[in-house]
Each structure stands twice: as C-alpha cells, then as structure tokens.
Amino acid sequence: MRLYLRYKVIVIFILALFAAGCAAKAPYLRLDSSLEGDIRVYNDLQYVPLVRLCDTYKIDCKWDSYIRTAIISKSGRIILRAGSDRILVNGNDRKLSGAVIFTNGAVFVPVSFVRNYLGLIVGAEPIEKVHKIPAYRPSGRYMIKTIVIDPGHGGRDAGAVGKKLRLKEKYLNLNLSKKLKNILEEHGIKVIMTRESDVFIPLQDRVRMANSSGADLFISIHANASRSRAMNGFECYYLSEATDDNARATEAFENASFEADEGAIAVEHPKGLDKTLWDMRLTENRRESAELATQICSAVEKNIVTRNRGTKTARFYVLKWTTIPSALVETGYISNKFEELKFKDEAYIDRFAEVIAKGILSYKDKYERTEGFTQ
C-alpha cells in the first residue's frame, strides 16, 4: 500500500514536470548582454528602451505618436501601447508584468517582455533544449479566404441619386457588388454579402456581419455625389486617425457628408473587449487597410479610363468599427452626368468589378507572400 502511494507521488511529479514543460510556449530569449547598461528601474521593475531592443535584435519598429502605439515586427508582430500592460502578440492579447512606459521621448518595456514574448517574433531558438519547443511558424495564418462585400445603402436609403438619368446609387452598388462576388468566387474566395437584394440594412448590422463572420477583409462599395456637377472620378478610402490639420479637415468634411448620407450612429466599442485592445486591433488593421486601398486604387488607375482621385483616409462608420482590414470604394460621381451615363452601361460595370477584383487579388497575393507584410 505504502509502495503504491510512493508510486502515485512519482507519477504526479512526472505529470507536473511535463505540464511545466508544456506551459513554456514562448521561445525563451535571454536579454542580450549589450543591453544591460540600458536597464532603468521604474515602479521597482527593470525596463529597457524599445528602440535598443529593435536595433539589437534587428526588428522593424514603428511608433505612432498620435495614438502612442508601437508596432514591432520580424517573423511575427507585436503591438504595444504606452501606459498599458496589455499587448497583442501575433493577434493574441497578453499581459506584461508592468505597463509600457513612455518618457523623455522614449518607449520602455519590462525586461521580462524580452524573455516572454520577443522570442515569438525574432524566431529565437529555445535556450532550454530539455523541452523541445517547435519554432514559431506563421505560415498558413496569413491567408485571405473569406471576404465581406458591402453594397452601400438599400431599401428606403437610395444613397446618391443621379441628376440626369435618376440612377440610384443603391442599385449601382448592388449590381457591381454581385459582379465582384462572382469574380472573387471564381478565384476560390468565399464571399459574404451584407445584402443581396434591395433591402435596408443598418450600418451596425453591416459591421456586425463583418466582425462575426470570420472573414479576412471587408470591402464597402459606394458611388459619390457632389454639389459640383463637374466633380468626377474614383476614390478608395481606408480608416486612419487624422495626423495633420489638412487630413483633419478632409476627415471632418468626409464624415459630415457620410453622416448625412448614411445616418451613422456612434456606438461604443464592443462590450467585453478591453478599450486598449480594441484600439490596438484597429491599429493592427490600419496598415493592411491602407495597403488594400492602395492596391485597389492602382488597379483602377492602370485599367480604367477614369480620373483617379487617389487613396484617402477618413473615419467612415463601417471602416471604424470593423475589426478586419477594410476599405471603402467610391466608384465615381453619379452627380456628374458623364459618369452617370457610364454607370448605365453594363459592360463598364463588368469592367469596374473586374478591376476592383484585380486590386483585391493583388493585395491577397502580396499579403500571403509576405506573411502579413512582416517579411
């Protein structure tokens, strides 16, 4: 009996050892000795300057002073925000032993951050060979499989209306979106539409569909209108915080017209999601969204005879609240009689859908090839 008990204790001990080994998920990275002189103590905790870590381990480091957020990337990506102990490591939220500190123009992170998380993006070999941990491999994680297409307006909300032929934006958006859907499906992409008929869908529901569908991208299709009948051309938007006076003025202008157009209602960030994490997720998507908008814009530029008004940033409701990379396409100004006439031509819409698809596919290709632009 006593022997049995001892045997039981040994088994538990071995199991505990095994569990301890499994718990050490991060490739353990030791602080490089050249950094020891940079250590500072804040709140009884040892910190190192982030910029020195990035130099030492050859990590790409970007700091957005407007939202006090750092994105560091190599084989993976970590997002940190000044004043917060929550970080996003390859999209997963993790907790630091102390908050990120921003002081005298420099960002400091706890030394334990190096040990626990940095190895996950510099692909360091685990020091403890006893428990062989497979190297971090992001392959397969960076795939665009599902796209949400959002035909703007619908039902009682007609959107912009053409002055000459009374073409309603809601029909044009749906028509073009359906064609875009067919092309993307031919390329093996699963497409989810926020509406497939002439129905009114509130903006919140469109956002909810995008966020809960497990999709990888969100594309909203619109057509523009202006008081100036001469105004024409194509625009592609992504969400960004305004960073200078000029951008801020543009944003205010675009938001005002959008709110009048779409009747946007401000909502709080989703319940249960930490405010900082929510902001960080938006930051993470921003770079992808900018790239997506740029790819679509350049495809249109190369393939369609229309004035390219360029890639722009604004805080549109559907871009602001989607948690996946998103872009909003303004295909043209239907308030301009020449553009309205073009949009009455089915062949022109076919061509437009093809070209938008081309832009999306070249984004997809680049994203997958560079594993989320980290290479």
Ligand SMILES: [Zn+2]
């Ligand atoms: Zn619209």
